[in-house]
Amino acid sequence: MARVEFAAALQRHVHCAAQQVEARTVREALDAVFAQQGALRSYVLDDQAALRRHVAIFIDGEQLRDRRQLSDRVHADAQIYVVQALSGG
Amino acid sequence: MATRILVGTRKGLFVLQKDFAGVWQVASTHFLGDPISMALYDARDDSLHAALNLGHFGVKMRRSRDGGNSWDETAVPVYPPQPQEAKDETPWTLSQIWSLETGGADRPGTLWAGTLPGGLFVSRDSGDSWELVRSLWDKPERKKWFGGGYDSPGIHSIAVDPRHSDSVSVGVSCGGVWHTDDAGATWQLRASGMYADYMPEELRGDPSIQDPHRLVRCASAPDALWVQHHCGIFRSRDDGRSWQQIYAQPSAFGFAVAVHPQYPDTAWFVPAVKDALRVPVNNQFVVTRTRDGGQTFETLRNGLPQGPAYDLVYRHGLDVDASGDALVMGSTTGSLWISENGGDDWLWFSDNLPPIYCARFA
Structure with missing residues (x-):
């Protein structure tokens, strides 16, 4: 199963424990997480269900390519890491 | 006179309260570190609302029913799916709550929220749910709106008519009233x-591209509106049907305006040099006040930094209380002042707050 993990900066705002999920794409992986932790969805995705502009996702160390559809494939034991982009002051 | 002030800043919400000795104090701090784009007190149900704009994780709404001791996460306005055929340059995605107002004394639970990128939302249940006002969003003229200070247009002012809660005026940067x-x-x-x-000559008078920085309505004479516009000061005596330009010294450029709740001819402004130089004139920070509908202006400076000062008061950084005597003013430099005599004298409350987005009596 793929493992989805969230950066500490996000955990400050909303409960988001790491989860093991069955998924073929990043979209499926996140949907599986949101099914368990619904409040998390709007922190990661925008109104159009695209990845928020200042959030990044890495799959086994590779940055997500399809930020709109989240169609990047994930393999069975992928490590998916959701992290805030660096900005602000 | 008011005894509580909400101050929304780049790094938290500060609640100021007048103590038993009549001294203003920071009574409590909330959401420290998080940007607060707008805050609202709803006297109808004694609730507080805060709009957070988390840089990475979007807009979040919080509501307190116990004076700020505890906060609940409430619904966030969400734009509907953007149709492919819409051919809209503006993304249908919320980027900021820019204004938040109650919907009138006889409409308990109704709240209005103005947003970037330009959608007006309404809640009928004190913020438990929100609905995009499609009738305004779908106006063909909206495609002519453009951003002023932000990438996308936005609704920064919502002025409900106290005589008739169904009558509402909204100010759009840049999209008129x-x-x-x-x-x-x-x-x-x-x-x-x-x-x-600043527009091409043929568009300068086009109502749908105007940039009112802030729109306010007189509570007891609601046909009287004042606008601090990108290109000066305008007032209306007929509920916005016509506007007259007002000339002021030392400058008519600025963002904020407040109108006296009883006297429609009395209004306050916080001038900066001009569009291309947004600092106080001569580096002396002043407030201007008219008491004759804009024919003349007084320059108020008692208690305000007379130099060198570079404070700028943004559009929601100035407020007047229901008595018309108390004023609060917060700057993007993190200074905050309070006056209790209509601006004649100012108490310099702090110059070490984070950049102030909104200051309002509650």
């Missing part, structure tokens, strides 16, 4: 007389 008399079912553009000197 829009008015409804039927609670948002239909809208009319009301910016005739405004003038935008």
Whole structure:
């Protein structure tokens, strides 16, 4: 199963424990997480269900390519890491 | 006179309270570190609302029913799916709550929220759910709106008519002033007389591209509106049907305006040099006040830094209380002042707050 993990900066705002999920794409992986932790969805995705502009996702160390559809494939034991982009002051 | 002030800043919400000795104090701090784009007190149900704009994780709404001791996460306005055929340059995604107002004494639970990128939302249940006001969003003229200070246009002012809660005027940067008399079912553009000197000549008088920085309505004479516009000061005596330009010294450029709740001819402004130089004139920070409808202005400086000072008061950084005597003013430099005699004298409360986005009596 793929493992989805969230950066500490996000955990400050909303409960988001790491989860093991069955998924073929990043979209499926996140949907599986949101099914368990619904409040998390709007922190990661925008109104159009695209990845928020200042959030990044890495799959086994590779940055997500399809930020709109989240169609990047994930393999069975992928490590998916959701992290805030660096900005602000 | 008011005894509580909400101060929304880049790094938290500060609640100021007057103590038993009559001294203003920071009574509590909330959401420290998080940007607060707008805060609201709803006297109808004694609730507080805060709009957070988390840089990475989007807009979040919080509501307190116990004076700020505890906060609940409430619904966030969400734009509907953007149709492919819409051919809209503006993304249908919320980027900021820019204004938040109660919907009138006889409409308990109704809240209005103005947003970037330009959608007006309404809640009928104190913020438990929100609905995009499609009648305004779908206006063809919206495609002419453009951003002023932000990438996308936004609604920064919502002025409900206290005589008739279905009548609401909203100020759009940059998109003029829009008015409804039927609670948002239909809208009319009301910016005739405004003038935008930075536009190509043929568009300067176009009502739908005007940049009112802030729109306020007189509580006891609701047909009286004041606008601090990008290109100066404008006032209306007929509920926005026509606007007259007002000339002021030392400058008519600025963002904020407040109108006296009883006297429609009395209004306050916080001038900066000009569009391209947004600092106080001569580096002396002042407030201007008219008490004759804009024919003359007084320059108020007692208690304000007379130099060198570079404070700028943003559009929601100035407020007057229901008595008309108390004023609060917060700057993007993190300074905050309070006056209790209509601006004649100012108490310099702090110059070490984070950049102030909004300051309002509650």
